[in-house]
Amino acid sequence: MKVIANINFKGGVGKTTITWLLAKHAAEHGKKVLVVDGDAQMSLTIALSIDESSGEFVPGFGNWYENQHRARNRTLLDALDKYDQYVSGKIKHFDFPIDRGFIYQVAKNIDFIPSVTDLYWMELDLFNPENVKGFIQAILGKIQHSEYRPDVVFFDCPPSFTALSYSILSNCTMILVPTNPDVFAATGLRIMVEGLRHRIQPWPNPNVVVFMNKAGYRSDRGLFRETRTFMGFIEEAANELNTSGSSVNFLRDQYIPFRASIRKAISFGGFPEEFRHEIANLWTVVEAQL
Numbered sequence: 286m287k288v289i290a291n292i293n294f295k296g297g298v299g300k301t302t303i304t305w306l307l308a309k310h311a312a313e314h315g316k317k318v319l320v321v322d323g324d325a326q327m328s329l330t331i332a333l334s335i336d337e338s339s340g341e342f343v344p345g346f347g348n349w350y351e352n353q354h355r356a357r358n359r360t361l362l363d364a365l366d367k368y369d370q371y372v373s374g375k376i377k378h379f380d381f382p383i384d385r386g387f388i389y390q391v392a393k394n395i396d397f398i399p400s401v402t403d404l405y406w407m408e409l410d411l412f413n414p415e416n417v418k419g420f421i422q423a424i425l426g427k428i429q430h431s432e433y434r435p436d437v438v439f440f441d442c443p444p445s446f447t448a449l450s451y452s453i454l455s456n457c458t459m460i461l462v463p464t465n466p467d468v469f470a471a472t473g474l475r476i477m478v479e480g481l482r483h484r485i486q487p488w489p490n491p492n493v494v495v496f497m498n499k500a501g502y503r504s505d506r507g508l509f510r511e512t513r514t515f516m517g518f519i520e521e522a523a524n525e526l527n528t529s530g531s532s533v534n535f536l537r538d539q540y541i542p543f544r545a546s547i548r549k550a551i552s553f554g555g556f557p558e559e560f561r562h563e564i565a566n567l568w569t570v571v572e573a574q575l
Contacts, residue, residue, distance in 0.1 A: 286429050287575040288421075290457040290491075292442035292450065294477050295470075298463050299498040301328045303541065304441040306564050307571065311437055312394035314568075319388070319396045319428065319435035323361070323453055324443040325404035333391065334399070349389055350399065359386035360401045365449065368420045369413075379423055383431040396433055404449065414448040421452040437575075446484065454481060458575055460491050463498040463541075464519055466511060470497075471518035478526050478533060492574050495523055496536040496567060499543040508540070516540075534574065539567045 291304045304320065312318045322329040334346040354360055364381045371379040381387075389397045425438065440457070442450045454460065462477070464470040474495060482488050497516060501509035508516075516537055523535040541563050 286425065286435060286438060287459070288425065288438045288440070288453075288457040289459045289461050289571070289575070290440045290442050290450075290453050291461045291463070292444075292454070292477075293462055293464065293473070294444050294446075295465075295473050296444040298465050299541075300444075300461075300463050301332070301441050303461075303463050303498055303567075304439050305329060305332070307568050308395060308437075308439045310561075310564050310568050311572070312392070315394070316436045317394050317434065319398070319433065319438045320391075321361070321398045321438065321440045322400035323404075323440050323449050324400055325402060325447075326443065327400045327402060329441045330399035333397065346389065353386045354389070354399065355401070357386045359384070360403075361398055361449075362401050362403050364424055365417060365420055368423055369416055372416045372419070379427075381424070381427070383427045383433070388428075388433060396435065404447075414451045417448050418452050418455050420449075422456045425456070446480070451485065454491075455485050455489060457489070457491050459571070460493045461571065462493060462495045464495060465499045466497060466501055466509075466515040468515075470515055471522040474519060474522045474533075475526065478531050479529070482531060490532060493526075493531060493533040494536060494571060494574060495519060495533060497540040500540040502540075502542040512540075536567070536570055539563075539570050541567065 289307075291300045293300055301324070308318045308320045320329070334350065359382070364387070367376070367381045368379050370376045387398065389399065391397045428435070428438075440453045442453055460481075462474065464474065478493060497512070497519070501512040503509075516535075520535045520537060523533040526533040542560065
């Protein structure tokens with residue numbers, strides 16, 4: 286089982302959309318996929334569960350989320366609380382159930398664990414990050430030995446360093462970092478990778494894969510000059526990080542163009558067909574490096 290953590294400390298770079306599109310593409314090509322929304326902003330959970338035209342919950346998901354997931358204490362936060370009690374010695378076993386109250390089936394080959402807004406407050410009064418560092422390893426171990434057994438797990442991480450993201454990043458195979466063509470990208474990459482490397486000890490030295498999302502592009506002109514310039518800055522930052530002991534690979538040729546159809550692509554069945562080639566190319570390279 287391979288684990289991909291999709292993260293960037295700068296919000297709005299499109300990590301949630303890319304998480305979903307890569308997961309959907311992998312599932313359509315035979316991989317059994319689990320997607321986990323680890324962000325208290327619930328962007329992926331809301332996008333997958335709200336009918337854009339009516340603003341209401343998709344009926345099946347809404348009923349499941351309220352009556353099975355939350356009402357039966359099967360949320361990600363409930364699992365984290367149970368693990369914290371186990372690590373603290375308050376209970377003898379981490380016996381959180383892995384069932385359809387915890388995991389929702391979105392479509393063939395795609396399972397989903399949603400987020401909850403209560404994750405916002407976990408840093409303030411609930412958990413010691415060191416206590417829950419092994420949570421993701423423990424919960425994925427349970428999932429791997431259940432009937433669901435995914436080939437690939439995608440985590441949509443929050444744009445900040447939380448106790449949950451600490452656990453995710455301590456136990457992942459790959460850190461996937463979407464960037465945008467802006468002045469923050471190269472500096473933000475340096476800050477994030479160096480910060481994570483020093484804060485997560487021992488650092489598991491996962492493969493950090495960086496690519497550009499929302500790239501300025503026209504079919505008759507190719508990449509905009511400004512986009513190519515920012516790509517150069519990001520590549521330079523990646524090379525510097527490699528010389529300092531990290532494993533950072535910038536995918537210069539696997540960029541995703543900036544288009545409204547991609548931003549609106551998260552839905553039960555939605556996919557920007559005109560950019561399927563770019564998503565497929567990105568997944569091919571990512572999969573080869575897992």
